[in-house]
Amino acid sequence: MMTGSQKVVLLACGSYNPPTNMHLRIFELARDHLHRCTNYYVIAGLISPVHDKYGKEGLANSNDRCQMGRLAVKSSSWIHLSDWETRQEEWTPTREVLQHHQDQIDSAVNFNTDPTVKRQRLEATVPWLSHIPQLGTDTITVKLLCGADLLESFGRPGVWKDEDIETIVGKFGIVVVTREGSNPYKFIYESDTLSRLQRNIQIVTEWISNEVSSSKVRRALKRGESVKYLLQDAVIDYIRTHVLYDTHNKSLRS
Numbered sequence: 001m002m003t004g005s006q007k008v009v010l011l012a013c014g015s016y017n018p019p020t021n022m023h024l025r026i027f028e029l030a031r032d033h034l035h036r037c038t039n040y041y042v043i044a045g046l047i048s049p050v051h052d053k054y055g056k057e058g059l060a061n062s063n064d065r066c067q068m069g070r071l072a073v074k075s076s077s078w079i080h081l082s083d084w085e086t087r088q089e090e091w092t093p094t095r096e097v098l099q100h101h102q103d104q105i106d107s108a109v110n111f112n113t114d115p116t117v118k119r120q121r122l123e124a125t126v127p128w129l130s131h132i133p134q135l136g137t138d139t140i141t142v143k144l145l146c147g148a149d150l151l152e153s154f155g156r157p158g159v160w161k162d163e164d165i166e167t168i169v170g171k172f173g174i175v176v177v178t179r180e181g182s183n184p185y186k187f188i189y190e191s192d193t194l195s196r197l198q199r200n201i202q203i204v205t206e207w208i209s210n211e212v213s214s215s216k217v218r219r220a221l222k223r224g225e226s227v228k229y230l231l232q233d234a235v236i237d238y239i240r241t242h243v244l245y246d247t248h249n250k251s252l253r254s
């Protein structure tokens with residue numbers, strides 16, 4: 001970490017229905033870009049699956065989505081799963097999800113300067129933070145990590161509140177990974193709010209473009225087609241064992 005850099009936690013929200021290798025890849029891409037091109041230093045990544053009451057069609061139960069998320073992030077040393085959203089009574093707007101994790105980090109970091117006491121507290125309250133060496137008392141900012149399709153959903157009438165967009169981008173900041181069929185530069189240009197807040201938006205270009213999406217994976221699973229190398233093997237085993245996504249009567253090819 002370079003002196004003077006700003007510590008960041010990247011939080012990505014979504015259905016994770018199921019978590020694909022692209023969900024992991026966008027974290028790697030974003031971290032690599034931020035370290036090479038900005039003053040941000042990424043200390044951790046968090047995947048936050050959405051609440052069951054989000055009500056999207058075909059959404060597997062959040063227990064299963066969280067279990068699959070935990071299995072998926074096992075291949076990473078710095079990406080973790082946060083099940084906080086799924087444990088709430090209701091669906092939580094993303095602005096509040098970011099704020100919750102920011103508050104959790106702030107209270108843990110500022111709790112006590114004694115390293116042993118602090119680590120014990122971290123292990124009890126924010127276990128994923130306790131693995132980070134030399135946490136110190138520096139400010140850590142949570143930023144939203146998303147694909148360009150999620151950014152473009154900001155423009156869909158009635159989906160996001162204007163004040164939430166203002167807070168998410170203006171206060172926390174957002175890191176956007178390009179996705180086939182989206183043009184985040186044009187989308188930002190056409191939005192007065194996003195153009196004004198442009199310096200809080202980092203765009204990361206995925207040159208090795210990859211069309212993997214959870215919906216395509218679900219379709220393949222339903223048809224009994226192979227999804228190997230699109231998902232982590234442990235996630236495929238979980239789907240098979242728990243007969244998710246209409247895979248019953250299908251001899252899922254691995």
Ligand SMILES: Nc1ncnc2c1ncn2[C@@H]1O[C@H](COP(=O)(O)OP(=O)(O)OP(=O)(O)O)[C@@H](O)[C@H]1O
Pocket residue numbers: 012013014015016017022023026145146147148149150177178179210211212213214215216
């Ligand atoms: N191939 C991809 N490229 C860039 N970003 C992606 C890609 N796949 C998922 N993401 C991002 O990961 C986050 C969580 O995605 P989500 O769970 O909605 O996955 P999805 O594959 O888009 O799902 P679905 O196909 O069910 O709509 C979102 O910010 C989304 O934009």
Ligand SMILES: O=C(O)c1ccc[n+]([C@@H]2O[C@H](COP(=O)([O-])O)[C@@H](O)[C@H]2O)c1
Pocket residue numbers: 013014015016049050054056092093094095150159160161164
């Ligand atoms: O906060 C909001 O107002 C808001 C409005 C629409 C969607 N979101 C979040 O965006 C994510 C969209 O996931 P998905 O799978 O529908 O692309 C999910 O985590 C939702 O909670 C959040």
